[in-house]
Amino acid sequence: xxxxxxxxxxxxxxxxxxxxxxxxxxxxxxxxxxxxxxxxxxxxxxxxxxxxxxxxxxxxxxxxxxxxxxxxxxxxxxxxxxxxxxxxxxxxxxxxxxxxxxxxxxxxxxxxxxxxxxxxxxxxxxxxxxxxxxxxxxxxxxxxxxxxxxxxxxxxxxxxxxxxxxxxxxxxxxxxxxxxxxxxxxxxxxxxxxxxxxxxxxxxxxxxxxxxxxxxxxxxxxxxxxxxxxxxxxxxxxxxxxxxxxxxxxxxxxxxxxxxxxxxxxxxxxxxxxxxxxxxxxxxxxxxxxxxxxxxxxxxxxxxxxxxxxxxxxxxxxxxxxxxxxxxxxxxxxxxxxxxxx
Amino acid sequence: xxxxxxxxxxxxxxxxxxxxxxxxxxxxxxxxxxxxxxxxxxxxxxxxxxxxxxxxxxxxxxxxxxxxxxxxxxxxxxxxxxxxxxxxxxxxxxxxxxxxxxxxxxxxxxxxxxxxxxxxxxxxxxxxxxxxxxxxxxxxxxxxxxxxxxxxxxxxxxxxxxxxxxxxxxxxxxxxxxxxxxxxxxxxxxxxxxxxxxxxxxxxxxxxxxxxxxxxxxxxxxxxxxxxxxxxxxxxxxxxxxxxxxxxxxxxxxxxxxxxxxxxxxxxxxxxxxxxxxxxxxxxxxxxxxxxxxxxxxxxxxxxxxxxxxxxxxxxxxxxxxxxxxxxxxxxxxxxxxxxxxxxxxxxxx
Numbered sequence: 001x002x003x004x005x006x007x008x009x010x011x012x013x014x015x016x017x018x019x020x021x022x023x024x025x026x027x028x029x030x031x032x033x034x035x036x037x038x039x040x041x042x043x044x045x046x047x048x049x050x051x052x053x054x055x056x057x058x059x060x061x062x063x064x065x066x067x068x069x070x071x072x073x074x075x076x077x078x079x080x081x082x083x084x085x086x087x088x089x090x091x092x093x094x095x096x097x098x099x100x101x102x103x104x105x106x107x108x109x110x111x112x113x114x115x116x117x118x119x120x121x122x123x124x125x126x127x128x129x130x131x132x133x134x135x136x137x138x139x140x141x142x143x144x145x146x147x148x149x150x151x152x153x154x155x156x157x158x159x160x161x162x163x164x165x166x167x168x169x170x171x172x173x174x175x176x177x178x179x180x181x182x183x184x185x186x187x188x189x190x191x192x193x194x195x196x197x198x199x200x201x202x203x204x205x206x207x208x209x210x211x212x213x214x215x216x217x218x219x220x221x222x223x224x225x226x227x228x229x230x231x232x233x234x235x236x237x238x239x240x241x242x243x244x245x246x247x248x249x250x251x252x253x254x255x256x257x258x259x260x261x262x263x264x265x266x267x268x269x270x271x272x273x274x275x276x277x278x279x280x281x282x283x284x285x286x287x288x289x290x291x292x293x294x295x296x297x298x299x300x301x302x303x304x305x306x307x308x309x310x311x312x313x314x315x316x317x318x319x320x321x322x323x324x325x326x327x328x329x330x331x332x333x334x335x336x337x338x339x340x341x342x
Numbered sequence: 343x344x345x346x347x348x349x350x351x352x353x354x355x356x357x358x359x360x361x362x363x364x365x366x367x368x369x370x371x372x373x374x375x376x377x378x379x380x381x382x383x384x385x386x387x388x389x390x391x392x393x394x395x396x397x398x399x400x401x402x403x404x405x406x407x408x409x410x411x412x413x414x415x416x417x418x419x420x421x422x423x424x425x426x427x428x429x430x431x432x433x434x435x436x437x438x439x440x441x442x443x444x445x446x447x448x449x450x451x452x453x454x455x456x457x458x459x460x461x462x463x464x465x466x467x468x469x470x471x472x473x474x475x476x477x478x479x480x481x482x483x484x485x486x487x488x489x490x491x492x493x494x495x496x497x498x499x500x501x502x503x504x505x506x507x508x509x510x511x512x513x514x515x516x517x518x519x520x521x522x523x524x525x526x527x528x529x530x531x532x533x534x535x536x537x538x539x540x541x542x543x544x545x546x547x548x549x550x551x552x553x554x555x556x557x558x559x560x561x562x563x564x565x566x567x568x569x570x571x572x573x574x575x576x577x578x579x580x581x582x583x584x585x586x587x588x589x590x591x592x593x594x595x596x597x598x599x600x601x602x603x604x605x606x607x608x609x610x611x612x613x614x615x616x617x618x619x620x621x622x623x624x625x626x627x628x629x630x631x632x633x634x635x636x637x638x639x640x641x642x643x644x645x646x647x648x649x650x651x652x653x654x655x656x657x658x659x660x661x662x663x664x665x666x667x668x669x670x671x672x673x674x675x676x677x678x679x680x681x682x683x684x685x686x687x688x689x690x691x692x
Contacts, residue, residue, distance in 0.1 A: 081472065134657045135611050137417065137472055138601070145598050145650030152643035263480045266473075276473045308491060312484025318477030322469050330468075 027273030031288050035295055046302035054298070056181050060173060062294030063183035064245045065261065066287040069268035070190055071122075071238030073286035074231045076269055079211045079278025080129065080136035082232065085239045085265050087147035088121045090258035092243030094151055097160040097253040100169065107166055115240045121147060122236015126229035144262070155255030162251030173248040183245060187287055190238070194283045207231060212279025267314045268293055270321045275329075293317070363608040363660070367623040371630055378634040385637060392514040394633035395626075396584065399518035400425065400577040401596055402625040405603040406525045407573040409621045410533060411566050412604055415546040415613025416464060416471040418567060421574040421600055423482035424456050425593035428578025430486035433495030433588025442502055450575050456482055457571020461564035471567075479597070486590040495588040506584030518580050522625075525573070530618035542566070546613030602653040603628055611657055628652075 043050045068085050075082045096114035099105045105113060121143070128139040162170065172182040198204035209217040210224045217224050247253055272289025274281025296317075297310055378385035404421045411418050428449045435445035456478065463474045508517055533539035544552035545559055553559050582588045607624035609616025631652075635645050 128654060128658075132654070132658045133661055134654055138605065138611055138657050139654060141598055141601060142650040142654040145646045145653070149643050149645075149647035149650065153641070153647070263476070266476055267480070270473065276470055306488075306491070308487035309484065311480050311487055315477045315479070315481025315484055318473065318480065319463065322473050322477070323463070323467060326467060326469055 028282070028285050028288055031271070031273075031285070031292050035292055038295065038299060042299040042302060049299065049302050056176070056184075058294045058298045059291065060181045060183045060249070061297075062291045063181075063187045064242050064249055065264050065268055065293065066187045066290035067190060067245060068239050068242040068261070068265045069272065069286040069290045070187075070194055070283045071235035071242075072265050072269045073272070073274045073281055073283055074194075074207065074238075075136070075235045076274050076276060077207050077211045077278060077281055078228050078231045079214065080228060080231070081140065081266070081276075082122075082125060082136065082235050083140040083262055083266075084121070084125060084144040084147055085235065085242075086258050086261040087144045087151065088118055088236055088239035089243040089246055089261065090256070091121065091147050091151040091154075092118050092240045093246045093253050093257050094155050094160070094255060096244055097165065097247050098154070098158075100166055101160045101164040107169055111244050114244045115237060118240015118243060119233055119237040122233040122239065123229070125236060126232030129232060130225040130229045148259075152255045157255075159252060159254040165247070165251065170248045170251050173245075183249075186241075186245070190241070191283050191287050198283065203227070203230065208279055210278075263311070263314050263318075264290075264293055267318045267321075270318050270325075273321075273325070275325060276322060364617075364620050364623055367607075367620070367627050371623070371627050374627065374630040374634050378630065378637060381634060381637045385633070388514045390633070392509065392516055394629045395519055396516040398599075398625060398629045398632070399516065399522050400581045400584075400593065401599045401603060401628075402522045402622075403518070403525055403577045403580065404570075404574050404596065404600045405607075405621055405625060406522070406529050406618065407566075407570040408600050408604045409607070409609055409616060409618055410529060410542055411471075411570055412601075412609050412611065413533070413546045413613060413616050414542045414563060414566055415549065416563065416566070417475065417601070418460060418471065418570045418574075419475040419597050420456070420460060420478040420482055421570060421577075422593040422596040423479045423486065424453055424571055424574035425578035425581060425596060426590060427456065427482045427486040427489070428453055428575040429582040429588045429592035430490040430590045432579055432582055434489050436498060436588070437495045442499070446579060449579060450572055453575020453578075454568050454572040456575075457568040458564065460571065461567030464567060465560040465563035483590075483594075486592075490588065490590045492590070496586055498583070498586055498588075503583050503586045506580045506582070507586070518584065521576070521580065526618055526622050530622075533618055538562070543614055546610075546615070548614075598653065599628070599649060602649055602656065606652060606656040608660070610660075 039049065048054055068089060072082055072085055092114045095117060096110045099110045099113060100107065104110075125136075125140055125143055128134050128143065129136050132139075134142075172186075175182045177185055198207065206217070206222045206227045209220070209222055210227045214224055243258070246258055250257070268289035269281075269286050270276060270289070271292055272281065272285030272287070274286055274289075293314065296313060300307070300309055300313070375386070384390050404425070408418060408421065431449050431452060432442075432445050435448065436442065440448075460471070460475055460478055463469050464471045467474075505517055509515055510517065510520060533542060541552065541557045541562055544555065544557055545562060549559060578593060581592050585592075603624045604616070604621055605611055606627065607616065607621030609621060628649075631648070632645060635648065640648075
């Protein structure tokens with residue numbers, strides 16, 4: 001995370017506010033700690049929580065959100081937001097399922113088509129934001145409505161049942177490699193490749209630079225608009241992957257599939273420590289954020305609380321996470337400012 | 343700080359631009375009415391107009407408060423969920439035997455409190471309104487679900503359903519339209535004729551400068567969110583009354599329409615400009631458009647595509663118009679164009 005934010009970067013050299021820096025830098029660790037404590041509490045009331053089958057089910061369910069959250073994180077790091085991910089997921093899921101049902105394409109072809117469609121939808125967002133200069137919130141609120149409208153239009157009242165999908169298509173949602181669910185392996189691969197790219201490539205550094213200070217990035221000669229365009233495109237591509245995983249997970253797909261998931265995706269990103277002001281955050285954090293939300297959803301069911309609480313808890317989690325970010329950031333700034341005066 | 347990508351220059355040219363935008367809306371409305379009339383002989387009847395207006399009043403009412411919020415450089419995405427929470431609460435209270443005379447004030451109070459939560463987090467916490475209200479979008483909807491669950495409450499007394507469904511006696515003017523008009527007049531006067539309105543524009547144009555000029559930015563911002571929550575709760579009550587049914591999912595998806603109407607009305611998404619009459623015209627334009635589309639038997643799905651396009655175009659067109667104007671000014675050797683070449687990434691709260 002050395003390049004992940006001006007504030008965090010400056011703190012490193014100043015030992016006084018070390019513990020705050022640790023908290024700020026180790027969002028991933030604090031999330032894990034919270035999950036362990038929470039898990040222990042839930043296990044006391046519902047022992048079935050701490051079983052391999054339950055935990056792997058949680059991880060598999062969280063994987064769909066995690067993949068979309070990694071894409072969303074790329075966009076949020078550039079100080080933008082993509083509200084259309086759920087519509088991209090839904091449209092990709094329906095199109096792929098429908099192509100498979102009609103035997104237009106085989107499994108590989110349909111998946112490739114789905115990823116391509118996700119990429120194109122992401123590029124559309126990127127063009128609207130960077131070429132037409134529409135603020136991301138307005139652009140993606142608009143495309144959310146447009147993509148979902150197209151989804152309804154294509155699907156009508158039709159529903160692709162599980163039975164119409166080719167044999168074995170949904171197996172990856174249940175299979176595992178060396179005891180690790182396939183979905184989790186997919187998420188880990190995406191996160192590892194993505195993190196390496198952010199850390200090692202010029203594009204990765206430019207992504208953080210554009211997010212932490214767009215004006216400075218422009219002065220440095222960074223092609224900000226191109227970087228933002230690529231971030232949106234990759235977000236679309238990953239939403240496409242999430243859409244395909246969604247089919248494998250749920251099997252039955254219609255025009256309203258994946259409705260409302262954008263809140264979970266944004267919550268995962270924010271909880272994972274990706275700063276909503278842009279310029280800092282990691283993909284590991286976003287994926288862990290998704291796991292954390294899945295964890296809470298599962299715990300709710302086991303404790304016997306109604307699913308209706310889930311939505312409210314997502315909201316609370318978003319509010320708590322941004323508040324915590326802001327408080328930590330402010331303390332760090334105050335600490336560094338005080339030291340500078342001295 | 344807000345980006346000034348598309349903020350028109352202050353003064354005469356700004357007013358001229360605004361006039362042009364509103365003229366454009368009037369032309370669009372006339373065009374749509376002509377189109378609608380060719381589609382169906384029933385289009386140009388009072389009854390049809392009464393219906394098309396009534397169906398959009400919740401959105402229109404929320405758009406009035408949203409106008410002030412966006413002019414101040416913020417956004418409130420949580421309005422649709424607050425409307426849902428209001429619907430849910432009034433159903434719950436009525437089913438529990440609380441008289442409506444008491445239930446309605448309670449619901450409005452909850453709306454104001456929800457707005458206060460948004461306002462405190464944005465103004466005092468210094469958090470971006472985009473994320474805060476995305477959080478409360480989930481939170482309020484969740485609370486609505488917790489309060490009422492999946493059931494619906496529909497045995498409301500006729501006096502209550504008259505509020506959303508009925509007309510002013512002897513006319514075809516729906517009651518919600520009267521409420522909308524009252525709100526538009528009051529907020530229009532506040533925004534365009536009082537010091538409060540000038541302060542709202544000041545915050546939207548340049549928060550720092552406004553603060554140094556003695557504007558109590560925190561208090562004003564908080565009040566705007568309280569107003570937005572209150573008005574969203576009112577819209578939720580009207581929606582419940584019009585549909586004679588209280589449901590936790592009431593108002594789902596309305597935020598999109600509200601924001602579309604406000605931006606179509608010529609309000610700048612980065613804050614600092616826009617007018618209540620413009621937004622009121624946009625309400626009529628959207629109502630007429632939806633009605634014409636319906637008469638052309640365009641499905642609801644396609645209408646949502648049209649709405650999304652309209653939202654994006656209502657930002658793209660002024661942007662291009664402004665760029666073209668700057669280019670012309672440059673050729674004429676007028677004032678240099680505002681330094682708006684560097685994009686602000688995302689929210690108006692940036």
